[in-house]
Amino acid sequence: MxxxxxxxxxxxxxxxxxxxxxxxxxxxxxxxxxxxxxxxxxxxxxxxxxxxxxxxxxxxxxxxxxxxxxxxxxxxxxxxxxxxxxxxxxxxxxxxxxxxxxxxxxxxxxxxxxxxxxxxxxxxxxxxxxxxxxxxxxxxxxxxxxxxxxxxxxxxxxxxxxLGERPLYKRAYKQAHVPGSLKPSVAAALLRLGGVRAGETVLDPCCGAGTILIEAAQAGAVAQGGDSAAAALEAAQTNTRAAEVEIDLRLWDARRLPLDAGAVDHVVSNLPWGRQIKIEIEPARFYQEVCQEMQRVVSSRGSVVLLTTLPRLIDLPAMRLTSERTISLFGQQATILVFAR
Ligand SMILES: C[S@@+](CC[C@H](N)C(=O)[O-])C[C@H]1O[C@@H](n2cnc3c(N)ncnc32)[C@H](O)[C@@H]1O
The missing domain is CATH 3.30.2130.30 (VC0802-like)
Incomplete structure (x- = not known):
């Protein structure tokens, strides 16, 4: 013992x-x-x-x-x-x-x-x-x-x-970073909060360096995602290769996803934050458009888990907010919102 x-x-x-x-x-x-x-x-x-x-x-x-x-x-x-x-x-x-x-x-x-x-x-x-x-x-x-x-x-x-040789959150796959890249342990927690199970599909529409998707793939989920920044996608590809997992990664705009309605079981993402990441349009409009798209692509039994510093801008009217919590991240407060159909 x-x-x-x-x-x-x-x-x-x-x-x-x-x-x-x-x-x-x-x-x-x-x-x-x-x-x-x-x-x-x-x-x-x-x-x-x-x-x-x-x-x-x-x-x-x-x-x-x-x-x-x-x-x-x-x-x-x-x-x-x-x-x-x-x-x-x-x-x-x-x-x-x-x-x-x-x-x-x-x-x-x-x-x-x-x-x-x-x-x-x-x-x-x-x-x-x-x-x-x-x-x-x-x-x-x-x-x-x-x-x-x-x-x-x-x-x-x-x-x-x-107990280990290095801290557990330091994953060997994390070789390339983007600003605002998530701690892998927090990414894993988001997936747990969404109730993601092996074999289910997970989408991160703003995937950055791919942390959430890699954690999902390592947990046995089918991961897919993308980012509007080519450098982020490159980082995600580097990390995916290092993790030796298969992930469908694409350059895209999260407001117009090339996916059918109800195509994924879970959307898990940490959305661009005002201070860390520049988004091209006004945050309120960006969040509204991304939310609409996430709600469209998630299946009827699915969940949406979002980490954000702007929780009041999240609106998924066709879904139910099942939990909300505050965590400390990068020295600031962020909110995790979990939605179910
Ligand atoms: C907070 S970062 C995500 C970090 C990621 N979870 C990680 O661990 O590296 C947010 C990402 O959203 C991307 N982004 C911003 N606007 C976007 C858009 N319209 N469509 C897709 N991605 C976008 C940024 O390029 C950035 O990589």
């Missing part, structure tokens, strides 16, 4: 918890702010295949009463001296072989004001880990074999060791 905590996008905690709970041999212990604590007794490969979580850690410790004063840095150092790293390193070593004296990095993030910085937290903890383990500290997360993560929520600190 391994005690784990997953880190996910703010606003998607329930979606990630549900995905985790769908694995056999999982017990969900707690769902908190951007964090799900669970106990797991299944194969490591299966838990590393989770799609909606950003990262997964073996639980090392939970500390309470870590205040905002600078004295907390000495406390963090002291508490880190007592971390039991060996058992967790043994589990991490099952994912990929570690050197006899592995390199490690520390990352930290916090909610709530503090009189010390993330760098100071890292130094306090890294110094202690180096002292007890003899491992070599590396400031960059990228190159280190082991990552120790401090997830600090006001006075609570959750400490973990990353």
């Amino acid at each position: 391994i005690n784990l905590f997953a880190v996910t996008t703010r606003g998607l905690e329930d979606v990630s918890a549900e995905e985790m709970a769908s694995l056999p041999a999982v017990r969900i212990d707690e769902v908190g702010y951007r964090r799900i604590a669970a106990a797991y007794a299944g194969p490591i490969k299966s838990v590393l295949a989770l799609r909606t979580v950003d990262d997964l850690f073996i639980r090392l410790a939970e500390w309470h009463g870590i205040g905002h004063h600078r004295a907390a840095l000495a406390t963090l150092h002291q508490l880190s001296l007592d971390l039991d790293l060996w058992q967790a390193a043994g589990v991490r070593g099952q994912v990929s072989r570690l050197s006899a004296s592995p390199t490690f990095s520390v990352s930290a993030n916090f909610v709530g004001r503090r009189n010390y910085t993330v760098d100071e937290i890292k130094q306090a903890v890294a110094g202690a880990i180096q002292a007890i383990s003899g491992w070599a500290y590396q400031t960059g997360d990228q190159e280190s074999e082991i990552n120790i993560r401090l997830f600090m929520e006001h006075e609570q600190v959750y400490v973990g060791m990353r």
Whole structure:
């Protein structure tokens, strides 16, 4: 049995918890702010295949009463001296072989004001880990074999060791990017919210670098989409090749799709946002025309899932809004709307 905590996008905690709970041999212990604590007794490969979580850690410790004063840095150092790293390193070593004296990095993030910085937290903890383990500290997360993560929520600190070699949201297929390209874990969450199942068709009419479509294809759906920007389509093609999936990709205008009425089971998309992506016409008109088109091509039992910063401009009068939620993305708030017939 391994005690784990997953880190996910703010606003998607329930979606990630549900995905985790769908694995056999999982017990969900707690769902908190951007964090799900669970106990797991299944194969490591299966838990590393989770799609909606950003990262997964073996639980090392939970500390309470870590205040905002600078004295907390000495406390963090002291508490880190007592971390039991060996058992967790043994589990991490099952994912990929570690050197006899592995390199490690520390990352930290916090909610709530503090009189010390993330760098100071890292130094306090890294110094202690180096002292007890003899491992070599590396400031960059990228190159280190082991990552120790401090997830600090006001006075609570959750400490973990990353289970995988790299964060789960970093998919190897994501080689080409476009502005506003979606985090793959969020794309996977949109598909879950739409109830997309293997064998069903998924359309992303504004596909950018193709993240939603690739996640859909990897989940066994039949994916198709397009974009009005040639550079975006090229990025989507590059990523599709890297993912080794088949996707029907086309250069098109999402307001005039070359598709029959009711042709797809699900439309899942993150529409161009005012600040990030330029759209040629006034946003209200663009959204109205795209919505009409999405509503036309979705089947009578289908769903439409949209991620947008302009939720009030979304209008699908022939469909029912079944859920609406806010998530944090790129440092701003975005809304996910789910529609069914
Ligand atoms: C927010 S991005 C999508 C990002 C994508 N989900 C990803 O992960 O890379 C929105 C996309 O809409 C495209 N777009 C803008 N106007 C369009 C139109 N009229 N028809 C189709 N695509 C359009 C932009 O070129 C951009 O790639």
